[in-house]
Amino acid sequence: MTDEPKTTYKRVMLKISGEALMGDQGFGLHPPTVERIAREVQSVHEMGVEICMVIGGGNIFRGLQGSAQGMERTTADYMGMLATVMNALAMQGALEALGIHTRVISAITMNEVAEPYIRRRAVRHLEKKRVCIFAAGTGNPYFTTDTAATLRANEMSCEAIFKGTKVDGVYDKDPAKFDDAVRYDEVSFDDVLQKRLGVMDASAIALARDNDLPIIVFSLDEPGGFKGILAGEGTYTIVKD
Template sequence: MADYQYNRVLLKLSGEALMGSGDFGIDGEVLGRLAEQIREVHDDGIELGIVVGGGNIFRGMSEAANGMDRAQADYMGMLATVQNALALQDAFEHAGIDTRVMSAIEMRAICETYIRRRAVRHMEKGRVVIFAAGTGNPYFTTDTAAALRACEINADCLMKATKVDGIYDKDPVTNPDAVRFDQISYREVLMRGLRVMDATATALCQENHMPIIVFDIEQPHVFRDALSGEPVGTTVIEEEDEQ
């Protein structure tokens, strides 16, 4: 194995990251580029789990705001994550990566049902595990699902791939003077209300001492560099007085 700082990781991918330049759906070229980045580290023996969102297909919270029952909308969003997981599995297997999809909602005809011990065993055997359907419960985001799965599989860190190169003190898209953090504590993220992950996910990582690394997935080799401990994006960790 190459000299990596982390050996077992949970990668959180937003559904929007799969759209490419489109307004919705899945971009095949994006899937191909992502598969190549994953293969770089998979070939070096990294154990990898992935949680994928569904916002490129259906966003439950948005539809709930438009009058749909929130629980019903969230279940529809969970099904969207399963579609994305199957698309990722196809792309990864075309790249020669052995992959399993595990869903928090039972659907045996198309994927395995999530069982923690089985997921860990898959990773130990060199398979990438894609966790679909969030936590299986409405009112919880896929960010919270990612934090939960990272803790359950005893990951060394949680990596969040976004379209922004880290965490800023304000929205860098609308504020040219926004300042990026190289490192920040969970407490400061929560106090400032920074939109890294939702507060439930951040608090869960804080309670379980799970580092979070936020980076721009569109940069070449960025996943490998982040795993190697290179100064990529922003790292969320504990301050000494939080320990």
């Protein structure tokens, strides 16, 4: 690797898509898959790393798709935010079954199922080694969970964003469609934007770039991948200036 992530990360953001929770199903939650991802988080938690999480909602409802089908965009986006809360609660259940204290923190107030987002309280949870799952995006329509993850990562003073995907890094083109796709070991924020490499949406990339927050893209399907990268091993792409 040209520039491996440092092994002394103390606090990180893990961003995964809602689709990551549905396994081989075409929709919804697949409990064995949720448990598998929870065990990946557990392995890093046991290293003493403080973990934030943001999970998308595309396995249940995606606001942009609802809008494309004629639904009013703001309403569709709020429905997508509620989907992320459902995923967060599922992950909380899986983590707490493993004995990991977890807090779901929602940008939309719903006191019966989640804490409201209060930055200093969330920081305190992390200091107490609780996993914080930030749900309901930013609480505003027109913003993706990628942007929400980058925003919360900055607010929580995370040292990096770990973006778990189905592939082991960032490629110059879709490796599922092109056999000659080339993986980057390292790529700049500006190249990601200019070449439209699809790491995260443009707002999230710009926010990470402006705050010097590296993004590490890795395969969530690789057993032990999350822990391995923190130990200086594995295959990944690091996005940085």
